[in-house]
Amino acid sequence: MSFPAFLFLLPLVTVPIIIHLMSRKKLKKIDFPSLLFIIKSEIKIIRWFRLKRLLLLIMRVSFIILLILAAAGLKIPFVFVTPSETLILDKSPSMEKILTEDDNTFIVPTNSGIPEFMQYLKNYPGGILITDAQRNGFREILKEREKFPGINIRKVAFPAGNLGIVGASSSPGYGDEKFNVNFKILNEYKEKKNPRLVLKIEGKIIREENVILNIGENVVSFDLILPKSLYQLSLELEDEEGFGFDNKFYFIVNVQKKKDICILSDVYPEHLMSALSPSYFDVKWVKEIADVKGDFFFACSASGKNELALLQSAVPGIFCLQGRTNTSISNKIPDRISTIAEGSYFDDSSLLKNLSEFPVKYNCLIVEGKTLMYFENGDPFLSKIKNHLILPISLEENDLSLHPVFVPFLFLMISSLSEEITHGNILLDEPIFIENLTQPQVITPGKDEYKPYRVGKNYYIFKETKECGVYKIRDGKEIIGLVAVNTPPSESRLESLSPEEIEYIFGKAGFSNGSTSFIVIALLCFIFSLFLERKM
Amino acid sequence: MELLKPEVLEKIRTLNLRAKIIVKGFLTGLHESPYHGFSLEFKQHRPYYPGDPVNKINWKLYARTERYYLKKYQAETNLSAFLLLDKSNSMKFGGKISKFHYARTLAASLAYLLLRQNDSVGLVLFDSEIESFIPARSQMNHLKYLLGTLSKNEPSGKTSISDALFELLPLIKKRSLCILFSDLLEEPERVIKIINVMKAKKHEVIVFHILDRKELDFSFYDEALFRDMEDSKTVLVDPKSLKSYYKDKFNEFISRYKNGFAANRIDCFQLFTDIPYDKALTEYLEKRKRLS
Numbered sequence: 001m002s003f004p005a006f007l008f009l010l011p012l013v014t015v016p017i018i019i020h021l022m023s024r025k026k027l028k029k030i031d032f033p034s035l036l037f038i039i040k041s042e043i044k045i046i047r048w049f050r051l052k053r054l055l056l057l058i059m060r061v062s063f064i065i066l067l068i069l070a071a072a073g074l075k076i077p078f079v080f081v082t083p084s085e086t087l088i089l090d091k092s093p094s095m096e097k098i099l100t101e102d103d104n105t106f107i108v109p110t111n112s113g114i115p116e117f118m119q120y121l122k123n124y125p126g127g128i129l130i131t132d133a134q135r136n137g138f139r140e141i142l143k144e145r146e147k148f149p150g151i152n153i154r155k156v157a158f159p160a161g162n163l164g165i166v167g168a169s170s171s172p173g174y175g176d177e178k179f180n181v182n183f184k185i186l187n188e189y190k191e192k193k194n195p196r197l198v199l200k201i202e203g204k205i206i207r208e209e210n211v212i213l214n215i216g217e218n219v220v221s222f223d224l225i226l227p228k229s230l231y232q233l234s235l236e237l238e239d240e241e242g243f244g245f246d247n248k249f250y251f252i253v254n255v256q257k258k259k260d261i262c263i264l265s266d267v268y269p270e271h272l273m274s275a276l277s278p279s280y281f282d283v284k285w286v287k288e289i290a291d292v293k294g295d296f297f298f299a300c301s302a303s304g305k306n307e308l309a310l311l312q313s314a315v316p317g318i319f320c321l322q323g324r325t326n327t328s329i330s331n332k333i334p335d336r337i338s339t340i341a342e343g344s345y346f347d348d349s350s351l352l353k354n355l356s357e358f359p360v361k362y363n364c365l366i367v368e369g370k371t372l373m374y375f376e377n378g379d380p381f382l383s384k385i386k387n388h389l390i391l392p393i394s395l396e397e398n399d400l401s402l403h404p405v406f407v408p409f410l411f412l413m414i415s416s417l418s419e420e421i422t423h424g425n426i427l428l429d430e431p432i433f434i435e436n437l438t439q440p441q442v443i444t445p446g447k448d449e450y451k452p453y454r455v456g457k458n459y460y461i462f463k464e465t466k467e468c469g470v471y472k473i474r475d476g477k478e479i480i481g482l483v484a485v486n487t488p489p490s491e492s493r494l495e496s497l498s499p500e501e502i503e504y505i506f507g508k509a510g511f512s513n514g515s516t517s518f519i520v521i522a523l524l525c526f527i528f529s530l531f532l533e534r535k536m
Numbered sequence: 537m538e539l540l541k542p543e544v545l546e547k548i549r550t551l552n553l554r555a556k557i558i559v560k561g562f563l564t565g566l567h568e569s570p571y572h573g574f575s576l577e578f579k580q581h582r583p584y585y586p587g588d589p590v591n592k593i594n595w596k597l598y599a600r601t602e603r604y605y606l607k608k609y610q611a612e613t614n615l616s617a618f619l620l621l622d623k624s625n626s627m628k629f630g631g632k633i634s635k636f637h638y639a640r641t642l643a644a645s646l647a648y649l650l651l652r653q654n655d656s657v658g659l660v661l662f663d664s665e666i667e668s669f670i671p672a673r674s675q676m677n678h679l680k681y682l683l684g685t686l687s688k689n690e691p692s693g694k695t696s697i698s699d700a701l702f703e704l705l706p707l708i709k710k711r712s713l714c715i716l717f718s719d720l721l722e723e724p725e726r727v728i729k730i731i732n733v734m735k736a737k738k739h740e741v742i743v744f745h746i747l748d749r750k751e752l753d754f755s756f757y758d759e760a761l762f763r764d765m766e767d768s769k770t771v772l773v774d775p776k777s778l779k780s781y782y783k784d785k786f787n788e789f790i791s792r793y794k795n796g797f798a799a800n801r802i803d804c805f806q807l808f809t810d811i812p813y814d815k816a817l818t819e820y821l822e823k824r825k826r827l828s
Contacts, residue, residue: 028760033626033635033751034721035764035771037785038778049759049774 009068016060020053052532059529066522070515163187163195163213163237165249168425172411173255175228181253182221183235187213196238201231226255230423230482232470250470250484252423259414260294262286262315269300271401276410289313296414300395316387316417318410321364322394329368329385330392337361338375351412354405362392372416382413389413423481427488428468434460437475445469445485581605615655616672616710619643621686622718624663624695625765627746629719630809635746636691638809639717642744642816646715647682649817651675658712659685662700663693669707694766695719698726701734711738715820719746720793728796735802743797743804744816752790752808754782 032038166186173179187193192214199207199222211220233251261281263269268285276283286292289306292315299310299319307327310319321330340355360375369385383390395401426432434440434452442450442462446469452462465471465485473481584593584604592606621643627636643659650657651674658672659682668685697718708714714734720727720743731741749755756775763770790806797804805819 028758029770030756030760030762030773031629031765032762033629033719033748033765035762035769036721037782037789038762038771038773049777050772052774 009071010065012064012068013061016057016064020057020060056529056532059525059532063522063525063529066518066525070518070522163189163193165235165237166217168233168235168249168251170251170253173224173226173253174258175255176225178223178225179253179255180221180223181233181251182219183249183251185211185213185218185220185237187215187218190215198236198238200234200236201226203232203234224253226253228255228257230254232482232484248468249486250425250468251486252425252470252482252484254423258282259296260284261414262292262294262297264289264292264297264299264317264319269396269401271396271399272298272300275401275406292317296417298410300401311385311388313388318389318391318413318417320391320394321366322362322392322397329390330364330366333363333365335361335363336375336377336379338377338379340381341374341376351405351408355409358398358400358403360393360398360400364392366390366392384417387417389417424483426465426483426485428485429465430485432462432465432471432473432483434462434473434481437473437480439476441474443472443474445471449474580608582608615650615653616658616712617646617650617655618658618660618672618704618708618712618714619647619682620660620662620701620704620714620716620718622663622695622697622700622716623661623667623689623691624693624721625691626695626719626721628691628765629751630748631750633809634691635719635748635809638807639744639746640686640689642807642813643715643717644683644686645813645817646820648679649820651679657682658708660700660704660707661685661689662697662704663691664696664699666700666703666707667693669704672710672712695721697722698730701730705733705737708737708739711740713740713742716741716743717746718743719751724789724792724796727793728800728802731802732800735800741802742820743802744819745793745804745806746809747806748809752783752786754779754786 164186165183167184168181170181171179183197185197192212194210194212196208196210197220198205206224207222211218231253233253235249235251237248259281261276261283263272263276263283263285264287265272265285266287273283273285282294284294286297289309292313294315297313297315297317299317307319307321307329310317311329337359339357339359340352356376360381362375362379366380366383369383369390371380371383372389373380373382375381379392381391381393393400395406400406424432432442432452434442436458437460438458440452440460442452442464444450444464445467450462450464452460454460462471465483468485468487471483471485472479473483581594581597582605584606588606594605594607597603597605621639623636627639628634630637647657647659654674656672656674657678659668659670660666661668668689670682670685695718697716697720701716716731731743734741754775756773756779759772759774761770762773793804796802803819805816807816
């Protein structure tokens, strides 16, 4: 019920008052010889009697008012909050210089952002939180809000603007070769900003520089040369006054050695050879399957090859089926044209988006193995059988190998075959999928260890990605994977939370659920009025 | 005796008839009671003559003198009684029978009884002052006048027994028996004081304290506006919470009267409106016996 609707019910309050007045009018009149003894006793007893009548009226009126309030679903502030005792201040840069202090208030600085801020919340169960209520970081409070029922929010005006890191990407990194990491930074001020960026690898500061950020989206690149390994990167942004910002972005980079790749083809694959840049792969052309060596093979056209022999190969490979008659792994179908669906196995959405723009011609349907990607029409596009990936298309025929997305896609496929769980970058609350491990353990950024849920043979899911940071995946004693968890870009929009969102986050924390409280108090009033009636 | 219950007699509308029934019923019940012949005063002995009733012979005297003598009595005519009836508004209180009604019937009965005994009876009706004063007469036809006055008057006015009795003092010149019918809703000390003054003037005083049961036990249950019958003042009362307190106060008030009357040798009889009239008459006769 909305508040105005509840106002319409307010006249009900007059009902007990009218009853009270009418019952007084209806009182029986008794002629008595002398009020001498009554008046003597009246002083105490009659006064108490009148008080009881008044109390009864108050109880009845309160009962109705409380029921109306309960129906209106109003919320009431917690009474035990003592605002003058503690002031917990969101001192993130977005708050800029909106700091006030008076004699009765302790200001708790939260220089290290939300984690430290949360610690202060634990120490002060009652207090006022002054914040601009931006999305960043408030997820922590959102998750923990039940623990801070005494925190009362005071929202200050939204500041002039803000800065925040909303995404990161990197080019493939190979051992001791230069590669770059790109961070996307949003400047929501109405002017250029010159913040300080601090890039850390494994917690150590690698770069520290001031950058000029234009209004809107900016991409800041860092060139790195690192030996072959998995690395945890984090980029922190400090504003001009030097306050620590609560938007810290984590990123995992896998620096590996170049892959030796064999292209298995009857004829020299001219397009492919030119497409596969030497900077990504060391490429060889072989005609026979027996000649395949190295990390990986790519059969751009498996026609004329024994597909079972290909599947038996110890070297992982990708091969394209085309124009095949029905076999154990594919069925021949009339020519079809479809595009590739987004949201398949691979999570590089930008790559998939580019791929999905192509209509692709295919004439066989893969019927075996695990489908990793689909066409828009639902047919399998990419399937995995053992350690091989199978495509139902001809790269040459579809001119896919000429397209700029081909090489990253091939790289993605190769990575998926060789290092499936070594690293990843996911968003908060997304699960971590773990495959082919016998005793997986997940170590959270807070150093807590959890065993992921087993959902199939050698397949696990870890759902508790509740804090930003780097999660480590361990198999036995060995760390075999890293996953960076960041807030979703939608939460880095750097805009103030709406009143509804604030109510959602702090509604249960700073305010009690009015309806329940009102009903409980109304019941107490009702019981008390019954008690009074009995005594009357 | 069942016939003498107030609720039974209430059915007889005429006060005259009611009074007669009460007195006759009462006397019938007495039979051989020791009160017989109290209204005659011994004068002298006279010798027995044949034809005189044998049972009148004074055998004790015969034992001493060996002669027959009869006692010779003279009817007592010099007892003057005044019925003082409180007719204030508070006497209106009561259920089926109001206190005033009860007192009026009782007064009428006593008037009849007294006149039957050749006593002279007067009547005083008062509230805070004397409303009616009828001098004492001993003729039987005086009864009609008395009862007519009693019937015509209805309760009104405020109670002030002391003021009314004070006003009465100069009006009763002869030594008299004053029978007061009232609910005595006045400060006991004031009432006792004026009765003592009356006694000092050689008057005998009997007080019939007329009460209704409800006054004593305060048997009300629902909250109500209680209105003072004399000054119309109202007050909201919760009887349940007030009851015990009221009863304490009222009993204390009654006790003050009882103690005061006992200390001053004033005869007082508490009568509730549901008590048969004969009991009240008995009380009177006890007193009358002492007087004779």
